[in-house]
Amino acid sequence: MKKEKIYRLAITAILIAIIVVMAFTPVGYLKIGLLSITFLTVPIIIGSVTNGPAVGAILGLCFGITSLIQCFGMDAFGTALMQISAWKTVVMCLVPRVLIGVVCGLTYKALQKSSKRVVLNYAVSSITAPLTNTVLFMGFLTLFFWKSEYLQNVAASLGAGSVIKFLIAMVGINGVVELVVCSILGTLILIPLQKATKRFTIES
Numbered sequence: 348m349k350k351e352k353i354y355r356l357a358i359t360a361i362l363i364a365i366i367v368v369m370a371f372t373p374v375g376y377l378k379i380g381l382l383s384i385t386f387l388t389v390p391i392i393i394g395s396v397t398n399g400p401a402v403g404a405i406l407g408l409c410f411g412i413t414s415l416i417q418c419f420g421m422d423a424f425g426t427a428l429m430q431i432s433a434w435k436t437v438v439m440c441l442v443p444r445v446l447i448g449v450v451c452g453l454t455y456k457a458l459q460k461s462s463k464r465v466v467l468n469y470a471v472s473s474i475t476a477p478l479t480n481t482v483l484f485m486g487f488l489t490l491f492f493w494k495s496e497y498l499q500n501v502a503a504s505l506g507a508g509s510v511i512k513f514l515i516a517m518v519g520i521n522g523v524v525e526l527v528v529c530s531i532l533g534t535l536i537l538i539p540l541q542k543a544t545k546r547f548t549i550e551s
Contacts, residue, residue: 359406385525391407418440
């Protein structure tokens with residue numbers, strides 16, 4: 348049992364390191380103008396499923412902190428929002444990301460109790476991560492900043508005069524790509540990782 352805890356702690360530490368590396372290198376984001384596709388939900392998916400929603404929340408918080416750091420001059424969009432309202436930007440960066448891990452972890456726990464289709468459980472749980480991130484981040488963005496002059500200018504440049512059109516323009520193909528890629532990667536990584544974890548538990 349002690350070895351298993353150390354093993355899980357090691358995985359969590361590795362995932363935190365991966366999040367930090369991905370966040371500050373081109374590996375973590377595919378930027379297209381003001382829009383960006385993030386792959387940082389993948390390590391959160393892995394941690395949430397293997398170690399539970401609490402660890403998922405910690406990993407999500409790490410993701411959120413890296414996003415917040417980028418709002419200090421590293422990302423033009425985030426920097427502009429920080430200048431409009433610092434506390435709203437903090438909430439927008441942190442809360443959705445923490446909930447990624449919570450939702451993904453709880454989803455997997457619930458599916459485990461009702462279904463023995465392991466791969467399907469991985470796939471459904473993985474989908475919830477990028478979906479939660481997109482829905483909550485865009486929700487907070489429009490709730491906090493829609494009436495700001497900056498976001499109105501961004502909406503105008505996209506030809507989006509209403510909130511719905513703005514959300515569609517901002518998410519669009521990028522959101523679909525993020526959802527598909529992250530859910531597939533999460534599932535493909537989880538299958539061999541869980542087998543390795545079970546083997547380690549039996550041997551220890």
